[in-house]
Amino acid sequence: MTPGDVVEKWNQRHQEAGSQGSAAQVLLRNRHLLPHSGKALDLACGRGANAMLLAQSALETHAWDFSSVAIAQLEEHARENGLKIETQVRDVVACPPEAASFDLILVSFFLERTLIPRLIQALRPKGMIFCQTFVQEVYLDRGPSTNAWRLEKNELLHLFQGLQVHYYREDGGICSQPTGVSDLAMIVASKGA
Numbered sequence: 001m002t003p004g005d006v007v008e009k010w011n012q013r014h015q016e017a018g019s020q021g022s023a024a025q026v027l028l029r030n031r032h033l034l035p036h037s038g039k040a041l042d043l044a045c046g047r048g049a050n051a052m053l054l055a056q057s058a059l060e061t062h063a064w065d066f067s068s069v070a071i072a073q074l075e076e077h078a079r080e081n082g083l084k085i086e087t088q089v090r091d092v093v094a095c096p097p098e099a100a101s102f103d104l105i106l107v108s109f110f111l112e113r114t115l116i117p118r119l120i121q122a123l124r125p126k127g128m129i130f131c132q133t134f135v136q137e138v139y140l141d142r143g144p145s146t147n148a149w150r151l152e153k154n155e156l157l158h159l160f161q162g163l164q165v166h167y168y169r170e171d172g173g174i175c176s177q178p179t180g181v182s183d184l185a186m187i188v189a190s191k192g193a
């Protein structure tokens with residue numbers, strides 16, 4: 001698959017999706033940890049349910065994704081809801097955020113391990129990461145079909161090592177009932193207290 005094919009695949013998925021989707025559990029469960037002000041980035045935002053929530057929380061919200069279809073849908077939802085969100089059609093691997101540019105970065109269901117050091121650099125002092133994605137050891141077996149796109153045990157803790165952890169949860173194979181967080185690992189961490 002060429003890079004262009006990958007973008008097209010995502011454009012098609014977003015076109016077919018039909019709704020904006022729901023906000024990330026790591027955000028819904030930790031809204032009380034959001035800063036009162038500052039600049040937030042929803043990285044690989046998709047159709048932007050998380051960006052909408054961040055913008056409602058009075059953060060100056062930016063949302064980037066390489067799918068022009070996703071960004072167009074997000075812009076329409078933001079307009080309908082009277083929310084200001086700075087959008088960009090942007091390949092975040094080729095063009096990651098600049099150093100010390102955000103107070104909060106949210107990454108939901110987008111696992112690009114090589115990018116993590118750049119995300120940590122992109123945080124301002126006291127800046128926060130909210131991150132969640134699927135684990136390899138599953139109960140419901142939802143999410144990506146390949147383990148490369150899934151987290152190993154405790155992997156988010158390793159990837160964001162050096163940050164102060166405020167919240168961590170991992171619901172892998174040990175679940176006995178399905179919940180909204182089955183098969184997910186979630187972290188909220190900050191650069192300094």
Ligand SMILES: C[S@@+](CC[C@H](N)C(=O)[O-])C[C@H]1O[C@@H](n2cnc3c(N)ncnc32)[C@H](O)[C@@H]1O
Nearest residue numbers: 010044045046065066067090091092093108109
């Ligand atoms: C599984 S979706 C998650 C979307 C959103 N974060 C959410 O939680 O609903 C992954 C998103 O990553 C975007 N994406 C994949 N690779 C990307 C890249 N290199 N640069 C920017 N966006 C990318 C896709 O277009 C898609 O919207």
